[in-house]
Amino acid sequence: MADKLKTIPIIPAQQANQVHAEITSCADAEPYALRVIGDSMAPEFLDGHIIIVDPAMPPINGAYVVIDYRGETTFRQFVVEEGRKFLKALNDAYPTVEMVENYSVRGVVVQRASRRRKDLKHYY
Secondary structure, three states: OOOOOOOOOOOOHHHHHHHEOOOOOHHHHOOEEEEOOOOOOOOOOOOOOEEEEEOOOOOOOOOEEEEEEOOEEEEEEEEEEOOEEEEEOOOOOOOOEEOOOOEEEEEEEEEEEOOOHHHOEEOO
16 A cells, blocks of 8 residues: 655644644644534534544635634534634534634544445545
8 A cells, every 4th residue: 555645734833823722742743533423514424423633734614623612622614704714513403603712723624434434535
């Protein structure tokens, strides 16, 4: 199997402090797995799916992120429209929230998996 190169973005420290959770060691920058709980991100991410989160990836418009906002850690789509930033649930039963306070991105979802091979999907 051929190794794939991974691009590591270089961003100014001031911007990193505003957008990313603080990375203090190499281990903090390693991708990690989480299990999706609930239906707020259905139909793309179903209850029980496993997501791989890369804390070193910067959030871009449309990316799926794990983010700390207003004292909660949540999984949503990061949306930027006309300079305003939103957290959007894919399930219309959940509200879209405009981020007007400080937030910290814990990482960007780079892969989705479940028990079935057909559910494997890469996002970056």
